Amino acid sequence: MTRLAVPKTYKLYIGGKFPRSESGRTYEVASKDGAFLANAALASRKDARDAVVAARAAVKGWAGTTAYNRGQVLYRIAEVLEGRRAQFADELVRTEGLPAVTAEAAVDLAIDRWVWYAGWADKYAQVLGNGNPVAGPYFNISVPEPTGVVAIVAPQAGPAHSLVGLISAVAPALVSGNTVVVVASQAAPLSAISLGEVLATSDVPGGVVNVLTGSPAEIAPWLASHADVNALDLVGAGALDWVQLQMDAAETLKRVLIPEDGADPAAPSLDRIAAFTETKTVWHTKGLL
Amino acid sequence: MSFLDYAPAPESRAIVRLRPSYGLFLDGEFVDGHGTPFPTISPATEEHLAEVATADEHDVDLAVAAARRAYDEVWSKLSGSDRGKYLFRIARLVQERARELAVAESLNNGKPIKESRDLDIPLVAAWFFYYAGWADKLDYAGLGANPKALGVAGQIIPWNFPLLMLAWKIAPALAAGNTVVLKPAETTPLTALLFAEILQQADLPPGVVNIVTGAGATGQALVRHPGVDKIAFTGSTAVGREIARATAGTGKKLTLELGGKAANIVFDDAPIDQAIEGVVNGIFFNQGHVCCAGSRLLVQENVHDDVVERLKHRLSTLRLGDPLDKNTDIGAINSQEQLDRIRELTAAGEQEGATPWSPPCELPANGFWYAPTIFTGVQASSRIAREEIFGPVLSILTFRTPQEAIAKANNTPYGLSAGIWSDKGSRILAVADGLKAGVVWSNTFNRFDPASPFGGYKESGYGREGGKQGLSAYLAPSGGAQ
Numbered sequence: 180m181t182r183l184a185v186p187k188t189y190k191l192y193i194g195g196k197f198p199r200s201e202s203g204r205t206y207e208v209a210s211k212d213g214a215f216l217a218n219a220a221l222a223s224r225k226d227a228r229d230a231v232v233a234a235r236a237a238v239k240g241w242a243g244t245t246a247y248n249r250g251q252v253l254y255r256i257a258e259v260l261e262g263r264r265a266q267f268a269d270e271l272v273r274t275e276g277l278p279a280v281t282a283e284a285a286v287d288l289a290i291d292r293w294v295w296y297a298g299w300a301d302k303y304a305q306v307l308g309n310g311n312p313v314a315g316p317y318f319n320i321s322v323p324e325p326t327g328v329v330a331i332v333a334p335q336a337g338p339a340h341s342l343v344g345l346i347s348a349v350a351p352a353l354v355s356g357n358t359v360v361v362v363a364s365q366a367a368p369l370s371a372i373s374l375g376e377v378l379a380t381s382d383v384p385g386g387v388v389n390v391l392t393g394s395p396a397e398i399a400p401w402l403a404s405h406a407d408v409n410a411l412d413l414v415g416a417g418a419l420d421w422v423q424l425q426m427d428a429a430e431t432l433k434r435v436l437i438p439e440d441g442a443d444p445a446a447p448s449l450d451r452i453a454a455f456t457e458t459k460t461v462w463h464t465k466g467l468l
Numbered sequence: 469m470s471f472l473d474y475a476p477a478p479e480s481r482a483i484v485r486l487r488p489s490y491g492l493f494l495d496g497e498f499v500d501g502h503g504t505p506f507p508t509i510s511p512a513t514e515e516h517l518a519e520v521a522t523a524d525e526h527d528v529d530l531a532v533a534a535a536r537r538a539y540d541e542v543w544s545k546l547s548g549s550d551r552g553k554y555l556f557r558i559a560r561l562v563q564e565r566a567r568e569l570a571v572a573e574s575l576n577n578g579k580p581i582k583e584s585r586d587l588d589i590p591l592v593a594a595w596f597f598y599y600a601g602w603a604d605k606l607d608y609a610g611l612g613a614n615p616k617a618l619g620v621a622g623q624i625i626p627w628n629f630p631l632l633m634l635a636w637k638i639a640p641a642l643a644a645g646n647t648v649v650l651k652p653a654e655t656t657p658l659t660a661l662l663f664a665e666i667l668q669q670a671d672l673p674p675g676v677v678n679i680v681t682g683a684g685a686t687g688q689a690l691v692r693h694p695g696v697d698k699i700a701f702t703g704s705t706a707v708g709r710e711i712a713r714a715t716a717g718t719g720k721k722l723t724l725e726l727g728g729k730a731a732n733i734v735f736d737d738a739p740i741d742q743a744i745e746g747v748v749n750g751i752f753f754n755q756g757h758v759c760c761a762g763s764r765l766l767v768q769e770n771v772h773d774d775v776v777e778r779l780k781h782r783l784s785t786l787r788l789g790d791p792l793d794k795n796t797d798i799g800a801i802n803s804q805e806q807l808d809r810i811r812e813l814t815a816a817g818e819q820e821g822a823t824p825w826s827p828p829c830e831l832p833a834n835g836f837w838y839a840p841t842i843f844t845g846v847q848a849s850s851r852i853a854r855e856e857i858f859g860p861v862l863s864i865l866t867f868r869t870p871q872e873a874i875a876k877a878n879n880t881p882y883g884l885s886a887g888i889w890s891d892k893g894s895r896i897l898a899v900a901d902g903l904k905a906g907v908v909w910s911n912t913f914n915r916f917d918p919a920s921p922f923g924g925y926k927e928s929g930y931g932r933e934g935g936k937q938g939l940s941a942y943l944a945p946s947g948g949a950q
Contacts, residue, residue, distance in 0.1 A: 307610070311935055313917035314594065321921050321935065409926070422717030429712030431881070432705070432724065432927045437717075450945070457883075457925045458932050461900050464911045 189219045189368065191226060191392060192375030194233030195385015201225050206393065208368060211276030219368045222393035227360070227401045230389035234328045234358040235407050237386030242325045242356030249356060250300030256381045257293040263377060264290070267370060271339055274367035285339035289346045292447055296350040303354060303452050316465040323456035325356035326434060327409035330402035332362050332395050333371065334415035334444045341367035344444050345374065348414050349388060351451035360389045360408070362399060364415070368392035395419060403427035410434040410455050414445045474787070477794045479581045483568045486658065489519035492527055492681060493664035495534035496674025501527050503682055508657055511578035512791050512800040512835040520657050523680035528649070528689040531678040535620040535647040536695055538675030543647050544617065548604030555600030555642060557670040562593040562635075565666065569659055573631055574791040576658040578800030578836070579754050581792050591916055592635040598918035599639035602939050606644065609939045614946040617645030618721055619697035621942060622690040626703045627653035627802050628757040628858075634660055636933045637700050638677060639918075644942035646698065647676050651690055654683040655803050688714075696720060698942065702759070705856075705882075705927050723931025723941045725759065725923055727856040728884030731877035732762030732913060733899065735870075736771045738889035742911065744778050747862070750887055750913040752786065752840050755799055756860040757806070759928075760885035762913055764853060765842075766873050769866045776844060776864065783840050784827040798860060801836040810838050810859035817843050817852035822863070848879060856882070870895060874902040883925025887913045906932070 189208070190197045199205075204221035220226075241249070260267070264286050271282035308322040329352040334344025341364040352359050363371030375390045391398055396419050403411055403424040411428045413421050417438035428435050436454055445451060489505065491498040503522025510517055523531065543551070562569065569592070570585040579588070607613050621641045625633035630652060641648050652660035660679050667677055680686055684707075691699055691714050698721040701711050705726040715722050732750045734743045750762025767775045791799035801807045818824055822843040831837040838859055846853050846863040853863050867873040877886055886905040888896050896910045906924040909915060916922065921932035931941045 309936065311917070311919045311921070313915070313920050315915065315917070317912070317915065319917070319920050321937065326925075425716035426713045429709050429716060432709060432712060432726070432929060434930055437719075457904075457906060458921050458923070458937055459900075459903075459906060459908065459925075460921050461908045462910065462912055462915050462920070463896065 186217070189217045189372045189392070191220045191222055192372060192379070192388070192390040193226065193230045194389065195379060197375065200393070201229070208274065210273050216273055217369065219372070219392045222391040222398055224398070224401045226391060227398050228405070230360040230391055231328060231402070231405050231407050233386035233389055234360050237358045237384055238325070238327055240384055241358055241387045244356070246301035246304065249354070250297050252382045253297035253300060253350070253353060254294065256377060256383065257290050257297060259377045259381045260290045260293060263373070266373060267342055270369045270373060271342060274341060274369050275339065277338060281338065285343050289343045292343070292346055293350050295447055296354050299354050299449070299452060303449065306449065307453055307456065308458070311460070313462070318463040318465055319460065321458050321460040323355065323453065324459050326455045326457055327357060328360065328407060329357045329410045329412060329455050330360045330405070330408045331412040332399050332414065332416040332419070333364055335364050335366070335395065335418060337442065337444065340364060340444070342370040344415065345371055347445035347447065348412055352412065352455050353387065354452045355456050357410070357455050358387045360391065360402060362395045362402070363390055363392045365393065365395055399424055400427060403433070404430060406431050408433060412436045413438050474795045476790070478790060479571055479792045479794060481571060481575065481792065484572045484575065486518050486572070490657070490661045490681070491521045492523050492531070493661065493677070493679040494527070494531050495678065496668065498664070501681070503527070503686070506654070506683075508576060508655070510575050510835070511655070511802050512832070514834050517576060517658065520661070520681050522682040523686045525689045528680055528686060528693055531649045531680050532620055532693050532695040534675035534678050535649050538673055539619055539647040542673045543676050544645060548606060551642060551645060552600045552603030554670060554672055555596050555603060555639060558666060558672070559593045559596035559600060561666045561669055562589065562596060566590070566593070569631060569662060571792065572662055573659050574799070577627065577630055577656050578791050578802055580796040580799045581794055582796070583754060588629055588632045591918070592631050595632070595635035595639045595918045599643040599939065602640075603643040606939070606943065609936050609943060611940055611943055611945045615943040616946060618942060618944060619646060620695060621646045621648050621698040621700060622693065622696040623648060623650040623700045624687045624690065624703065625650065625652055627656040628754060628759070630656040631659040631663060633702055634663060636702070640933070640938045641700070641942045642676065644939055646942050649678045649680060649690060649696070651680050651682065651687050657681045691715065698722070700941070701725070708929055723933070724929030725931070725933060726927065726929035727882055728759045728761070728924065728928050729764060729854065729856055729880045729882045730760055730762045730885040730887065730905065731764045731766045732887035733873045733877060733889065734765065734767045734771070734775060735890040735892075735895065736768040737891045739891060739911075740771065740775065740778065743889040744775070744782050746887060746889060746911070746913045747779060748782055748786070751862045752798060752860050753914050755801055755838070757802060757858055758914065760907060760914065762887050763857060763861070763863060765862055765864045766867050766876055767864060769868050772866050776842070779842060780825060780827070783842070786827070786840055788829055788837065788839065789832060798840055801838050801859065804836055806858065807836040807838060810857055810861060813852055813855060813857045814841060814861055817846070817850060817863070820847065820850040820852070822846040822850055822852060848876060854880065870899055874899060878902075878904045881927040884923075884928035885909070
């Protein structure tokens with residue numbers, strides 16, 4: 180006799196909690212061959228705005244942690260991911276129809292990427308910043324700081340995009356102390372919500388990462404035009420009217436990364452950390468001895 | 469005659485020989501434009517200085533084509549060290565013709581000669597000298613080995629520091645290996661056109677730098693031209709927004725240096741006399757036509773009255789008048805349009821309950837002038853506390869705690885610069901950490917250096933000018949998207 184399974188309810192992840200969409204809407208998530216997997220939340224404009232409010236509230240604390248501490252928290256995420264390796268592989272098999280071996284390799288890749296980025300937290304400022312030899316009696320230093328709230332349209336296609344692509348886009352934004360609102364893969368949102376569970380149990384303060392599931396075409400315009408979003412990563416928005424999104428973002432002069440359609444969107448790079456930082460240059464007078 | 473009445477000491481204009489009319493600088497030559505030429509004047513006297521060509525779409529097209537040809541056939545094939553040598557030549561020629569350029573700048577812009585002579589033009593030379601040395605060291609710019617130039621850069625600059633903004637744009641672009649089409653501001657084209665003569669003297673290959681004069685339509689044609697790979701703009705946030713929209717989806721790289729509403733924060737332990745000098749320099753330097761101007765004075769409540777009194781005393785000693793007079797502290801407002809904007813905003817400030825004060829100050833009969841003005845009793849919600857005035861107008865607000873100072877300083881969509889005045893190092897560093905501003909000056913203000921990155925947070929734009937950050941704005945990694 181086989182045991183009757185207990186399926187999970189997949190909800191949103193906003194401000195450290197797992198609410199349903201305030202709209203009450205859901206949509207069916209199906210496997211590659213069409214079998215029903217779950218009713219995921221179909222996030223609304225209000226959910227997106229709630230997510231931005233939570234992300235904004237979390238900026239001060241997250242950006243204010245020491246780089247060493249932020250690195251440890253990010254590393255902790257990798258540890259917890261590792262413990263749930265089987266679950267993430269299983270979700271990739273069910274949602275994207277990957278062979279088990281491929282799914283496991285993808286989970287390993289995602290975890291290793293997270294570790295790579297965790298190690299950057301207390302180094303990127305040394306590599307991107309510098310002291311400046313100005314022509315006068317001044318101490319002058321340039322340091323990169325987090326931009327603030329980053330809205331991300333996660334990759335929507337390609338093998339293991341729903342986990343590897345998601346993590347590749349989210350992790351670099353977090354390294355410097357930004358907070359994130361991410362719109363998950365529409366077709367395969369399960370990994371994103373499970374990632375929320377990992378974050379909720381990894382010492383990451385609530386609101387630092389907020390996960391919305393549903394229709395990127397519906398939600399992304401609200402995020403692109405939201406005045407309290409500082410930057411917009413359109414890595415997975417290639418199938419949307421992303422030029423319009425970039426134009427919407429111009430209204431408040433958001434920093435924008437445009438869609439990538441290669442085999443490995445948001446491939447690891449220091450540039451992705453730098454893209455969501457602001458260089459602050461501080462001058463200080465030197466007095467006479 | 470009081471001790472403040474000085475005999476006039478005007479700098480001679482004889483060193484500048486302006487032509488009656490100037491064409492566009494295309495492919496190494498001055499040529500006629502196809503648009504209607506426009507007069508350029510001295511804002512201090514409204515005297516006609518010269519007739520300047522307008523580049524229409526067709527001219528912009530020719531300029532971009534010349535820049536592309538120069539990029540493909542000459543500039544991209546030169547070694548970095550040869551590019552650098554051209555830039556060193558330009559730096560030296562600017563130094564040699566510094567007085568001429570300073571006089572021309574003050575004539576056309578209205579800024580005091582002591583500023584154009586001692587700040588603008590020396591910094592122009594410094595900017596070319598600094599980036600000249602980068603041209604053969606691009607591997608160290610932070611983009612990995614063999615970074616690539618972007619191609620043709622379209623650059624649009626404002627009227628407040630005409631030649632300095634040109635240097636900020638052209639020097640890093642050429643060092644990185646790009647060619648340039650630059651549009652100077654409509655009201656201040658002259659030094660850019662004198663600079664074109666310097667390029668001829670430097671024997672810079674034709675087409676590497678092209679200068680197209682004109683108004684907004686010329687700038688729009690440049691921004692929208694499909695042959696341009698990179699746009700760099702300094703100017704208002706409103707125009708910056710338009711450019712960001714116009715370049716969306718085109719793949720053009722974009723850097724924007726836009727408006728500001730900087731807080732200059734004075735704590736009660738600050739060396740007050742130094743702080744007063746810094747506050748005056750922060751807002752009355754260049755008639756307040758400075759995007760990073762310290763236009764909001766945040767003063768700790770317990771020293772407010774003392775600071776305001778000393779500020780009034782100091783303002784009473786400022787001399788306003790002939791920009792070419794070596795004793796002049798405050799020159800002319802750059803244009804009637806800008807003067808109207810200052811008047812509109814200060815009228816709004818008064819209506820909203822703030823109290824203006826200006827020293828007794830006789831304004832010349834001709835030209836565009838505005839007396840240095842401070843507003844006390846300014847509410848954080850007032851337009852003069854929120855909007856960029858871009859004139860010699862200071863809004864004074866108070867705070868009690870460092871936390872309140874930071875919160876008020878950051879309470880703006882802008883984030884270009886800020887100032888902190890305190891004798892306590894730990895407080896300065898903590899407040900600097902909390903400020904959302906791209907440049908923070910502590911116990912000084914309005915310092916600029918080619919080695920020091922400059923640019924804003926939030927709606928003050930994106931990208932940095934100066935330093936290696938300013939260089940990388942004109943480069944893509946090897947094998948990058950370009």
